[in-house]
Amino acid sequence: EFLELLEEDFLEKHLHIALQHSHDLMLERMNRRNRTKSDRELLEIIASKNFAIGTDFIVGHPGESGSVFEKAFKNLEGLPLTHIHPFIYSKRKDTLSSLMTDSVSLEDSKKRLNAIKDLILHKNKAFRQLQLKLNTPLKALVEAQKDGEFKALDQFFNPIKIKSDKPLRASFLEIKEYEIKERENHAVF
Structure with missing residues (x-):
């Protein structure tokens, strides 16, 4: 079950x-x-x-x-x-x-x-x-913002740093293009 x-x-x-x-x-x-x-x-x-x-x-x-x-x-x-x-x-x-x-x-x-x-x-x-x-899009929940950079968690519980001028806080995003860094992923949205 x-x-x-x-x-x-x-x-x-x-x-x-x-x-x-x-x-x-x-x-x-x-x-x-x-x-x-x-x-x-x-x-x-x-x-x-x-x-x-x-x-x-x-x-x-x-x-x-x-x-x-x-x-x-x-x-x-x-x-x-x-x-x-x-x-x-x-x-x-x-x-x-x-x-x-x-x-x-x-x-x-x-x-x-x-x-x-x-x-x-x-x-x-x-x-x-x-x-x-595998071209897996990341489904991210944006949790916080600091200095034009947003912090989010994806569906795999991995952190993502997102650069954006848009008001993204508390929103769900689908991110198709991102970079892999040592401890998190990075994206521009």
Whole structure:
């Protein structure tokens, strides 16, 4: 039923799926029911319908050894993700994980966080380049204006900077010509 909904035109083309991690050992330690194989299968189906996909990811959870993280990172490389909200595990009182003793240093956690951010930045840019190659028009909602430049989000939840003399704020636009930059798309309207 969920997958049938993905065919509906009224949906924007971005989904956020809370995976939390991409290694089965960590998912088990986090008391999550999902596993990497089923996550991959679901995300590949969603991506085949031309959706951008985001997720949350916890780094530095107790038990995330160097080898576990390396495998998790390799798994992330293979997932069709375009957005990520990675964050460093923080100990919370009265939780099962707060009792675990195999903690990860803050320094290692920060390195892992940055590695994941860099990976998804590249994957997002590749996704946007593919959309341009496919001549996919961007359906944008203009949210703000500053100094003759508008900020918008497209149907894939990607930011667009738009130069225009027209009053575009709070409007929906279809943008057929745009440039791919490192972190966003640029257009003139």
